[in-house]
Amino acid sequence: MKLKQIAITILLFTSLSSCYKDVGPIDDANTTQENVSFSADVQPIFNQTCISCHPNSGNLDLTAGNAYNQLVNVNASGYSAKRVVPNDAENSLLYKKIDGSGSYGSNMPLGGSLSVAQINTIKQWIEEGAQNN
Ligand code: HEC
Structure with a gap:
């Protein structure tokens, strides 16, 4: 039971951090403002x-x-x-x-x-x- 929880935690963490890494460079490359008023x-x-x-x-x-x-x-x-x-x-x-x-x-x-x-x-x-x- 405990092992399963740890496994799930690791899985969650890796998927979340890979999401973060995917988004990061796109934001950095986009030097213009998102919305002009x-x-x-x-x-x-x-x-x-x-x-x-x-x-x-x-x-x-x-x-x-x-x-x-x-x-x-x-x-x-x-x-x-x-x-x-x-x-x-x-x-x-x-x-x-x-x-x-x-x-x-x-x-x-x-x-x-x-x-x-x-x-x-x-x-x-x-x-x-x-x-x-
Ligand atoms: C020193 C005076 C002067 C300044 C400052 C100036 N304009 Fe003009 N503008 C004119 C004159 C004179 C015309 C008409 C002759 C022409 O179309 O080039 C004109 C025409 C225009 C036209 C065409 C309008 C039409 O319907 O034919 C636009 C668009 C325009 N100006 C935009 C701008 C913008 C945007 C700025 C500021 C970034 C600006 N102007 C600053 C003098 C100026």
């Missing part, structure tokens, strides 16, 4: 870098309270593209205007660029469904 992560980038020109430049208002409704599934004013297509950064003007590709005129912010981390935050927000979260 529009209000906590994206809007602050707009506040810091974009709203000096974007209460109105390009008919685009990126100020808090207005930005989301100006972006998601909205046709661009200067290009034949949607500003943000949920789950599809490559077809979202917002992303193509900040990714350095120059595929839609000047890179934004005009005269500069966002950091790689900021670009990835916006990209990930779009790829996660561009939620109003």
